[in-house]
Amino acid sequence: MPMTIISDMASDSKPRFTRTAFRRGFLEALPFILSNGIAGMVMGVAYRSIGLGFIPSALFSVVVYSGTAQAVTLGMWASAPPVIPMVLACIATNARYLLIGAHLHQLFGKLRKRIMLPALFLLADASWLMTTADAKRHGPDAGYLLGASVPMAIGWMGGTALGYGMPVSMDGPLAVAAALLPAIFVASLLPIQWHGRRSILPWGLSAAVAVLVSWLIAPSWAMLVGGAIGTAASMARGDDV
Amino acid sequence: MSDWRILAAIAALGLVSYALRAGGFLAAGLMRESGVVARFFRLAPGNLFVAFVAAACFEGSWPSVIGCIAAVVVMWLTHKEWAAFTAGFSAAALAAAILVK
Numbered sequence: 202m203p204m205t206i207i208s209d210m211a212s213d214s215k216p217r218f219t220r221t222a223f224r225r226g227f228l229e230a231l232p233f234i235l236s237n238g239i240a241g242m243v244m245g246v247a248y249r250s251i252g253l254g255f256i257p258s259a260l261f262s263v264v265v266y267s268g269t270a271q272a273v274t275l276g277m278w279a280s281a282p283p284v285i286p287m288v289l290a291c292i293a294t295n296a297r298y299l300l301i302g303a304h305l306h307q308l309f310g311k312l313r314k315r316i317m318l319p320a321l322f323l324l325a326d327a328s329w330l331m332t333t334a335d336a337k338r339h340g341p342d343a344g345y346l347l348g349a350s351v352p353m354a355i356g357w358m359g360g361t362a363l364g365y366g367m368p369v370s371m372d373g374p375l376a377v378a379a380a381l382l383p384a385i386f387v388a389s390l391l392p393i394q395w396h397g398r399r400s401i402l403p404w405g406l407s408a409a410v411a412v413l414v415s416w417l418i419a420p421s422w423a424m425l426v427g428g429a430i431g432t433a434a435s436m437a438r439g440d441d442v
Numbered sequence: 443m444s445d446w447r448i449l450a451a452i453a454a455l456g457l458v459s460y461a462l463r464a465g466g467f468l469a470a471g472l473m474r475e476s477g478v479v480a481r482f483f484r485l486a487p488g489n490l491f492v493a494f495v496a497a498a499c500f501e502g503s504w505p506s507v508i509g510c511i512a513a514v515v516v517m518w519l520t521h522k523e524w525a526a527f528t529a530g531f532s533a534a535a536l537a538a539a540i541l542v543k
Contacts, residue, residue, distance in 0.1 A: 236522075236523065236524055239523075239524035239527070240523055240524065240527065243527045243531070253448070254445070254448075257445070257448050257449065257452060260449070260452050260456075261452055261455075264452055264453065264455070264456030264459075265452065265455045265456045265459050266456075266459065267459050269487075269491075270455065270459060273490075273494055274455060276494065276498060282448075282451050284451050284454060287451065287455060288454055288455065288458055290490075291455050291458045291459060292458055292462065293486055293490050294487065294490055294491075295458070295459055295462045295463075296462060296482075296483040296486060297483060297484075297487060298459075298462040298463045298465075298466055299462055299465055299466035299469075299483060300466060300480060300483055300484065301463075301466060302462075302463060302464065302465060302466020302467035302468075302470065303466040303467070303469070303470040304466075305466075305467055306466070306467050306468075306470030307470070309467075310467075310470065314468075317467060318464055318467075321460075321463045321464045321467060322460055322463065322464075324463045373538070373539070374505075374535045374536070374538035374539035374542065375535055377505055377534065377535070377538035377542055378505065378509065378531050378532075378534035378535035378538055379531075380502070381498070381502050381505060381506045381509050381510075381530075381531075381534045382527075382531065383498070384494070384495055384498030384499065384502065384506055384509070384510055385509045385510060385513045385526075385527060385530035385531060385534065386513075386527065387491050387494050387495055387498075388491075388495045388509075388510035388511075388513040388514050388517075388526075388530065389513040389514065389516075389517045389523055389526035389527060389530065390491055390517075391488070391491055391492065391495065391514050391517070392514060392517045392518045392521075393517075394487055394488030394491060395488070396488070400488060403485075403488075403489050404488065404489065404492045407489040407490075407492045407493040407496070408492050408493060408495075408496035409496075410493065411492075411493035411494070411496045411497040411500075412496050412497060412500045414497070415497040415500050415501060416500065420497055420501055423493060423494070423496075423497035424490055424493045424494040424497060425490075425493075426493075427489070427490075427492075427493030427496065427497065428486060428489040428490030428491075428492070428493040428494075429486075429489075430489075431489030431492065431493065432482060432485045432486045432489045432490075435485045435489065436478070436481055436482065436485060440485060441481060441484065441485070
């Protein structure tokens with residue numbers, strides 16, 4: 202069955218890209234400058250704490266632009282960063298964008314690719330959700346997607362730069378806590394992923410295997426192997442979300 | 443590690459991130475909602491996050507465990523990421539001040 206996530210759009214469902222929708226999306230997403238800004242500042246502080254320079258830190262948030270992938274790869278960072286595990290982790294944590302992109306194709310598949318492909322660079326979970334809701338009310342308009350994405354990107358990228366430059370001395374306990382920021386960042390995402398009692402078994406397996414891999418093999422592979430085993434258990438049981 | 447290698451690693455991660463964002467749009471006709479790959483992608487994030495946090499807690503000892511628990515609890519109660527980060531960071535720093543000599 203092809204991807205069919207929504208079907209109840211506004212009556213005029215021909216996709217467009219308008220300034221009006223861009224403005225509407227931008228204004229509705231303005232609060233994200235603050236919330237993404239604070240999260241970005243955390244990332245900036247964490248980048249500085251591992252000794253990354255300002256330019257690479259800012260580039261990370263501009264080019265990768267994914268809190269989850271950045272937190273996870275930051276947690277794997279070492280004097281010789283394991284690039285292949287980091288790329289695999291980035292694919293695994295951001296694979297949801299494949300599904301999001303497939304859904305957006307239902308809304309905007311008839312628009313020219315030269316309009317959509319640049320706009321997708323700033324795609325975020327929240328801007329996708331907002332665009333889905335807006336399409337139901339006003340019909341699909343990619344201007345809204347881009348407009349809603351811009352404040353989120355400004356907050357994240359600007360927050361990283363500001364956080365890096367914050368006059369906070371990272372010594373003693375603060376340095377210990379700063380080194381733990383990637384784990385704290387990812388831990389804060391767990392309640393969103395919790396699906397009740399059916400999460401207990403796969404999560405328990407994921408955690409147990411991750412600890413074993415970290416102990417016996419290498420920490421950089423713990424997430425991938427543990428997560429894959431837990432996901433396989435979910436699939437074998439017939440779970441879906 | 444030299445600067446160019448750091449920049450190359452960032453470029454590789456950036457390329458992968460954009461490929462995933464654009465790839466789903468471009469390959470929409472090929473992906474099936476009930477297919478094994480799509481199901482894996484839907485189910486994977488929570489398991490990956492738990493595995494990452496578990497390994498980090500194992501490596502980072504008590505400050506890591508306490509910081510992560512604080513972040514989860516505050517996120518659960520408030521649904522606000524900034525509050526969860528702040529609580530997690532503060533709890534980890536406090537635990538490090540008390541427990542790490």
